[in-house]
Amino acid sequence: MTDQSVPTLEDEDEVATRPGLEIRGLYKIFGPSPSRWIGAVKAGMTKTDLNRRHGHVLGLTDISLSIPPGRITVIMGLSGSGKSTLIRHINGLIAPTAGEILFDGTDVCRMSAAELRGFRRSRTAMVFQKFALLPHRTVLENTRYGLDIRGVPRAEAERAARRWIARVGLGGYENSYPSQLSGGMQQRVGLARALATDAEILLMDEAFSALDPLIRLDMQRILLELQEELHRTIVFITHDLDEALRLGDRIAILRDGRLEQVGTGQDIVLRPANDYIAAFVHEVNRARVIRLSAVATPLAETEEAPRLALPDRLVLEEAAREMLAAGAERALVVGPRRRPLGIVRIGDLLAGMVRPSGRPPTDQAPTGPRGKP
Amino acid sequence: MASACWGLPDAFCQFPAMDGKSLLLMRRTIDGTFRDIVRSWSGAIDAATAPLQIALNALERAFTSTPWIVVLALVLAIVWAGSRSWRIVAGTAVAMLAIGWFGLWRDTMVTLAMVSVCTAMAVVIGLPIGIAAARSDRMQRVINPVLDVMQTLPSFVYLIPVVVIFGIGKVPGMIAVVIYAVPPMIRLTNLGIRLVDAQVLEAAEAFGSSGRQKLWNVQLPLALPALMTGVNQTIMMALSMVVVASMVGVGGLGKNVLQAINNQFFTLGFLNGFALVAIAIIFDRTSQAFGQRLQQYRGAAHD
Numbered sequence: 154m155t156d157q158s159v160p161t162l163e164d165e166d167e168v169a170t171r172p173g174l175e176i177r178g179l180y181k182i183f184g185p186s187p188s189r190w191i192g193a194v195k196a197g198m199t200k201t202d203l204n205r206r207h208g209h210v211l212g213l214t215d216i217s218l219s220i221p222p223g224r225i226t227v228i229m230g231l232s233g234s235g236k237s238t239l240i241r242h243i244n245g246l247i248a249p250t251a252g253e254i255l256f257d258g259t260d261v262c263r264m265s266a267a268e269l270r271g272f273r274r275s276r277t278a279m280v281f282q283k284f285a286l287l288p289h290r291t292v293l294e295n296t297r298y299g300l301d302i303r304g305v306p307r308a309e310a311e312r313a314a315r316r317w318i319a320r321v322g323l324g325g326y327e328n329s330y331p332s333q334l335s336g337g338m339q340q341r342v343g344l345a346r347a348l349a350t351d352a353e354i355l356l357m358d359e360a361f362s363a364l365d366p367l368i369r370l371d372m373q374r375i376l377l378e379l380q381e382e383l384h385r386t387i388v389f390i391t392h393d394l395d396e397a398l399r400l401g402d403r404i405a406i407l408r409d410g411r412l413e414q415v416g417t418g419q420d421i422v423l424r425p426a427n428d429y430i431a432a433f434v435h436e437v438n439r440a441r442v443i444r445l446s447a448v449a450t451p452l453a454e455t456e457e458a459p460r461l462a463l464p465d466r467l468v469l470e471e472a473a474r475e476m477l478a479a480g481a482e483r484a485l486v487v488g489p490r491r492r493p494l495g496i497v498r499i500g501d502l503l504a505g506m507v508r509p510s511g512r513p514p515t516d517q518a519p520t521g522p523r524g525k526p
Numbered sequence: 527m528a529s530a531c532w533g534l535p536d537a538f539c540q541f542p543a544m545d546g547k548s549l550l551l552m553r554r555t556i557d558g559t560f561r562d563i564v565r566s567w568s569g570a571i572d573a574a575t576a577p578l579q580i581a582l583n584a585l586e587r588a589f590t591s592t593p594w595i596v597v598l599a600l601v602l603a604i605v606w607a608g609s610r611s612w613r614i615v616a617g618t619a620v621a622m623l624a625i626g627w628f629g630l631w632r633d634t635m636v637t638l639a640m641v642s643v644c645t646a647m648a649v650v651i652g653l654p655i656g657i658a659a660a661r662s663d664r665m666q667r668v669i670n671p672v673l674d675v676m677q678t679l680p681s682f683v684y685l686i687p688v689v690v691i692f693g694i695g696k697v698p699g700m701i702a703v704v705i706y707a708v709p710p711m712i713r714l715t716n717l718g719i720r721l722v723d724a725q726v727l728e729a730a731e732a733f734g735s736s737g738r739q740k741l742w743n744v745q746l747p748l749a750l751p752a753l754m755t756g757v758n759q760t761i762m763m764a765l766s767m768v769v770v771a772s773m774v775g776v777g778g779l780g781k782n783v784l785q786a787i788n789n790q791f792f793t794l795g796f797l798n799g800f801a802l803v804a805i806a807i808i809f810d811r812t813s814q815a816f817g818q819r820l821q822q823y824r825g826a827a828h829d
Contacts (some may be wrong), residue, residue: 244732274734283731289747289823298743299733330823350733 167454171353172257174480175385179252181238181410184209187250195251200409201521212238213410216252220403222353225376227401235410236390242355244277246268256354274303278347282359284339286331292318292342293327299350304437310477317345321375337368341375348379357389361396373399377466381489394433398422398442401490410479419447440470440506448505449486449495458493459483465494473502564691575697582696585643589635597635598622605808611816621804630801636778637768638805644700644764648707649757655708656715656756666716673709681706681770689774698816699776701769706767710759718752719745754817761809765802791812 179180182190182203190198190209200211213235220226230236242254245261254261256276264272278299286295293314300310309493316328321341331339340360347355357376361369380387391397397404398418406413406421414426422442425431446465454459461484463472476499478485486494531539543549562613564571565825598619625634659666692698723743730744746753747758772780779798786795 246728246732270734270736272734273732277732279732280731281723281725281729285723285725287730287744287747289750289821298730301743302730302733302735302739332823346733356732363580 157521171222172388173222174354174388175255176216176218176239176242177253177255178222179213179239179242179254180250181212181242181247182209182250183212183236191250193292204333211410213242216410216412218405218412220386220388221510222386222443224402225380225387225389225400227391227404228407229394229397229401229404230233231392233409235406236392236407237358238410239407240358240388240390243354243356244273244279252288259379274299274350276352277354277356278350278352278412279356279358280340280343280347280360282362284336284343286339286342286346288331289417291328291330293332293334295331295342296345296349298346299352303350313349314345317349318342320348320379321345335368336364337372340364344372344375344508348383348385353386355385355387357387359390359392362391362393367398376400394437395442398437406433423447438470439508440473441468443469445469445472445486445497446494448489449497450499450501451495452485452493456496459485459496461485462487462491462493463497464488469502469505472497473499473506476502560687560690573693575692578697579695582639582643582700586636586639586696589639590632590690594626595633599651601808605812608812610819611811611815614808614811614815618808621808624805625801627803628797630779630782630797633798634783634801634805637765637780637802640696640700640703640768640771640776640778641647641761641764641805641809643728644703644768645757645761647700647704648711648760648764651704652711652760653715653753656712657719657745659712659716660719660745669712673712676705677709681767682773685770685774694775696776699771702732702765702771702774703767703776706770707760707763710763711756714752714756714759715749718749718756721752731777737823750820752816754813754820758810758813758817761813762806765806765809769802782804 167291180191180194180281181187183196184190184207187209190203190207194203194211194214199204200214200341203209203211218226224288228239238247242249243261245264249262252262256272261269262274288297293311296314296318297310300313305313315327318324321344323338323345326338329341332347334342340363341358347357363370376387377400377445383446388398389400391400398421401418404418404421405415408429414421414430416424419442421430422434422437425434444465445463445467448469449465459481461476461479461481463475463484463486465486465488467475472484476482483496483498486497488494590687602615608616609615622796655669659669681702684705688698688702692701708828725749727740728742728745735743768776768778769780769783772778772784779802782798783795783802785791786798810815
């Protein structure tokens with residue numbers, strides 16, 4: 154097992170040195186003259202006041218969020234919470250009223266039109282809720298699109314496109330038109346198109362929301378599988394808490410244009426920052442949400458490592474099933490590429506599955522809107 | 527008269543129009559100035575239109591002096607290339623042969639030459655203007671009222687300045703036809719581009735497309751149905767306008783129709799009228815079938 158942990162460490166180092174995204178003090182006001190009201194909004198004018206008295210809509214309020222490299226950050230919120238507005242700031246499709254988005258030392262919000270185009274061509278890619286494929290182009294031509302725009306030679310672009318089409322499981326459909334494919338297959342094309350550019354930032358705007366539940370699960374699995382290996386910096390927008398919990402290394406919950414809580418899935422389920430989030434996560438099936446990493450305890454040096462090894466991403470229910478099947482009392486929890494992280498007992502699983510009665514204990518302070526996991 | 531005016535003062539009853547003398551003076555002044563300007567520029571205008579005149583004459587000669595069998599074969603080949611439908615090709619053949627049988631071949635060729643040139647001009651002029659109107663709301667606000675005027679102003683009315691400026695002949699006729707035929711091209715280009723799925727456009731933008739790349743990769747291809755409707759409408763408008771343009775010296779079928787109206791030649795009028803209808807149908811079916819063939823990818827819908 155030790156020989157396999159070496160590449161993992163290298164991976165982590167490589168990921169850690171890559172630039173992440175840093176969103177600082179972002180405000181967005183929609184209306185004819187947003188800059189006129191930004192001062193008042195910063196001083197605390199409410200969304201309702203701004204709308205009723207001055208006819209401007211407050212889209213985002215004081216968003217500060219760091220998006221770590223090589224991880225999936227999910228921005229979750231109900232419709233109208235500003236999540237689609239927020240993700241469009243990252244590649245400059247929407248310009249903020251105030252604030253900055255730093256990537257690799259540059260502020261995306263201050264780029265010129267040409268710089269922004271270059272940034273979009275080489276550093277970011279996007280997947281859309283309604284796929285947004287070019288209907289008059291084949292799967293191959295759609296997948297090639299980002300490379301074509303960048304001026305990559307035809308043969309090279311085609312080779313890359315074919316490779317990614319195969320990777321998302323659409324081999325053989327290269328010459329089909331989008332209208333000939335089902336929704337799930339179309340979104341695979343959308344994913345292949347975004348991955349083909351090799352951009353490190355992948356923006357996914359409700360990418361799976363338009364799909365049937367089963368297809369959606371399938372796409373989530375594909376995304377997680379690809380991410381295992383690619384370690385892209387993914388910003389994933391969703392209104393679905395289950396999806397957020399399944400995909401997100403970090404989850405940011407947005408409500409009415411404000412960040413309510415930022416943390417890992419477990420953080421949010423175990424320590425909701427306020428009543429809104431508590432209500433949100435109340436009905437969550439903890440056995441299917443909380444992962445082994447949340448209940449694992451460190452392996453004592455004297456202790457013998459259990460034979461059964463379970464990945465840390467495994468949810469408690471799956472872990473329980475595996476352990477029951479193996480007749481094991483204890484199991485080793487391993488990270489990516491089987492790096493050992495800790496140990497888990499059947500009792501830990503049960504404790505994790507049961508929702509504590511009443512309100513969350515107060516001695517575990519909520520992480521707060523900008524808390525780090 | 528005051529009694530017939532419901533007891534109102536005269537001014538509210540009989541419209542206080544400007545008196546006949548000043549109106550006459552105004553007309554004379556404007557007409558005179560306009561004529562003087564045109565006269566002083568006539569050399570430049572003639573020089574500018576000379577190449578058009580030569581090109582039009584050459585094209586007309588090409589259509590009329592080529593043996594009819596060659597022209598027919600070419601027309602049928604074009605119709606086949608556009609529509610890929612034997613029915614449309616057969617219909618075209620029957621219509622063209624009937625036209626020849628009734629002795630209208632030469633006139634039809636003149637009209638065909640005129641309509642082809644005018645349509646091509648209208649598309650070449652209309653497409654960029656339509657694109658410009660789609661890209662900027664301000665541009666659209668300027669262009670729309672101009673198009674409204676162009677489309678509602680009776681065509682006879684703007685024949686007058688065209689004749690004053692360019693005189694009588696093919697070129698002024700062509701200019702009148704193009705002015706008449708270009709509005710649908712502009713409007714439908716504008717509309718087609720504006721109706722392009724905003725999400726697809728956003729996707730192109732998100733991948734870093736430049737304005738030009740968005741235009742060629744997304745906007746024009748997705749606006750194609752509207753563009754093809756625009757071309758189709760332009761052809762129809764041009765065909766109907768060549769008849770009116772015969773009043774300023776454009777030959778062909780239109781001239782025969784004008785003659786038939788003036789002399790009440792019932793049969794001549796209808797034969798020429800039907801010849802125009804036949805050409806219109808050929809153009810229409812071919813361009814529509816072509817447009818549909820370009821969008822076959824839409825037909826293969828999954829569900």
